[in-house]
Amino acid sequence: MAFRTKNLFEKTTKLVRSYSSDKIYTHMSLTLNEQTGIATLELAKPPVNSMSFGFLSQLAAAVQQSEADKYKGLIITSRSSGVFSAGLDLKELHHPDSDRILNYLRRLQDVWFQLYDCSTPTAAVINGHSIAGGCLLALSCEYRVMVNSFKIGMNEALVGVPVSPMFIACMQSVIGQWEAEKALLVGRLFTSEEALGVGLVDEVVGGKSEGVCKAEGYLAGFREVSARARGLSKRYLRQEVVRDLVRRREEDVKKLVEIISSRGVQDSLGEHLERMKNKK
Numbered sequence: 001m002a003f004r005t006k007n008l009f010e011k012t013t014k015l016v017r018s019y020s021s022d023k024i025y026t027h028m029s030l031t032l033n034e035q036t037g038i039a040t041l042e043l044a045k046p047p048v049n050s051m052s053f054g055f056l057s058q059l060a061a062a063v064q065q066s067e068a069d070k071y072k073g074l075i076i077t078s079r080s081s082g083v084f085s086a087g088l089d090l091k092e093l094h095h096p097d098s099d100r101i102l103n104y105l106r107r108l109q110d111v112w113f114q115l116y117d118c119s120t121p122t123a124a125v126i127n128g129h130s131i132a133g134g135c136l137l138a139l140s141c142e143y144r145v146m147v148n149s150f151k152i153g154m155n156e157a158l159v160g161v162p163v164s165p166m167f168i169a170c171m172q173s174v175i176g177q178w179e180a181e182k183a184l185l186v187g188r189l190f191t192s193e194e195a196l197g198v199g200l201v202d203e204v205v206g207g208k209s210e211g212v213c214k215a216e217g218y219l220a221g222f223r224e225v226s227a228r229a230r231g232l233s234k235r236y237l238r239q240e241v242v243r244d245l246v247r248r249r250e251e252d253v254k255k256l257v258e259i260i261s262s263r264g265v266q267d268s269l270g271e272h273l274e275r276m277k278n279k280k
C-alpha cells in the first residue's frame with residue numbers, strides 16, 4: 001500500500017514558523033494514505049499530549065494542510081496507548097505571563113475555528129483518556145470512535161476553572177443542553193461505555209486499529225458525495241455556533257484572561273497540579 005508520511009512542515013514551514021517558537025513538527029505526525037486520500041494525524045507529545053502553545057500551532061498547521069490539499073478525510077488519534085489528550089497544558093495556565101496567556105487563548109480559538117469549521121471530513125479515534133481540551137478536540141470532529149476502558153469529559157469544575165463558551169457550545173451540540181448541563185457543572189468524566197450511552201461518542205471498540213477501521217468506514221461513506229456540497233452543508237450546519245463565537249471572541253478571551261489570572265483560579269490550578277504530582 002502506498003503510504004506517504006508527510007513532514008507537515010515541508011509545506012507549511014512559513015505558517016508554522018510564524019506561529020510557533022517550538023522546534024518544527026515535534027508533537028504530531030501526519031500520514032496520508034494516497035490510495036484513499038485519508039490522512040491520519042497522530043498526536044505524539046509525551047506523556048499526555050497536553051496542548052502547549054507549540055502543540056496548538058502544529059495542530060493548526062495540520063488542519064490547514066488537510067484543507068489546502070483537499071484530503072478526503074482526516075483522522076485524529078494518539079500515538080500513546082493510554083492518553084488521547086489531557087487537554088490544555090496546565091503549565092500555560094498557571095502563573096501565566098499576561099501577553100502569553102492572551103496569545104495562547106487566541107491560538108486555541110483559532111485552532112478550534114479551523115477544525116470545527118473545516119470542510120474536510122473529520123473523525124477522532126479516541127484511544128486513551130480525553131480530558132477537557134482533549135474532549136473539545138474530539139467533539140470538534142464529526143465522528144468519534146472510542147476505545148473501551150478510558151475516560152472522556154470536561155473536568156473544569158474539578159480543576160476550579162469555568163467551562164468556556166467554546167467548550168460548552170461543542171458539548172451542547174453533541175449531547176444536548178440537559179446532558180451537557182449535568183456533566184459540565186460537576187466536571188463529569190464518562191467511561192467509554194457511558195459516553196456511548198449519552199451520545200458523546202458514536203462507537204466503542206476494543207482497540208485502536210479497530211477504531212481506525214471504523215473511522216475510515218465513516219469517511220468512506222462520502223466517496224460518492226460531492227466534496228463541495230458536503231463541505232458547504234457542514235459549514236451551514238455549524239454556522240450558528242461559529243458565528244456566535246466569532247462575534248464574541250475578543251470579549252471571551254479578555255474575560256477568560258481576567259478569570260484565569262485571578263487569585264482563586266490560580267490557587268485551584270496550583271492545587272490541581274500538586275494533586276497530580278502527588279498521585280504517584
Ligand SMILES: CCCCC/C=C\C/C=C\C=C\CC(=O)SCCNC(=O)CCNC(=O)[C@H](O)C(C)(C)COP(=O)(O)OP(=O)(O)OC[C@H]1O[C@@H](n2cnc3c(N)ncnc32)[C@H](O)[C@@H]1OP(=O)(O)O
Pocket residue numbers: 047048050051082083085086087088089090091105106108109129131132133134155156159161162163164166249252253256260276277
Ligand atoms: C475564549 C477562548 C478560550 C477557550 C478557553 C480556554 C481556557 C479556559 C480555561 C481553562 C480551560 C481549561 C481546559 C483544560 O483543558 S484544563 C486541563 C484539564 N486536564 C486535566 O486536568 C488532566 C489532568 N491529567 C490527568 O488526569 C492524567 O494525567 C491523565 C488521566 C490524562 C493521564 O494519567 P496518567 O496516569 O497516564 O499520567 P500522569 O502521571 O497523571 O501524568 C503524566 C505527567 O503529565 C502531566 N500532566 C498531566 N496532565 C497535564 C496537563 N493537562 N497539562 C500539563 N501537564 C499534565 C502530569 O503532571 C505528569 O507530569 P510529571 O509528574 O510526570 O512531571
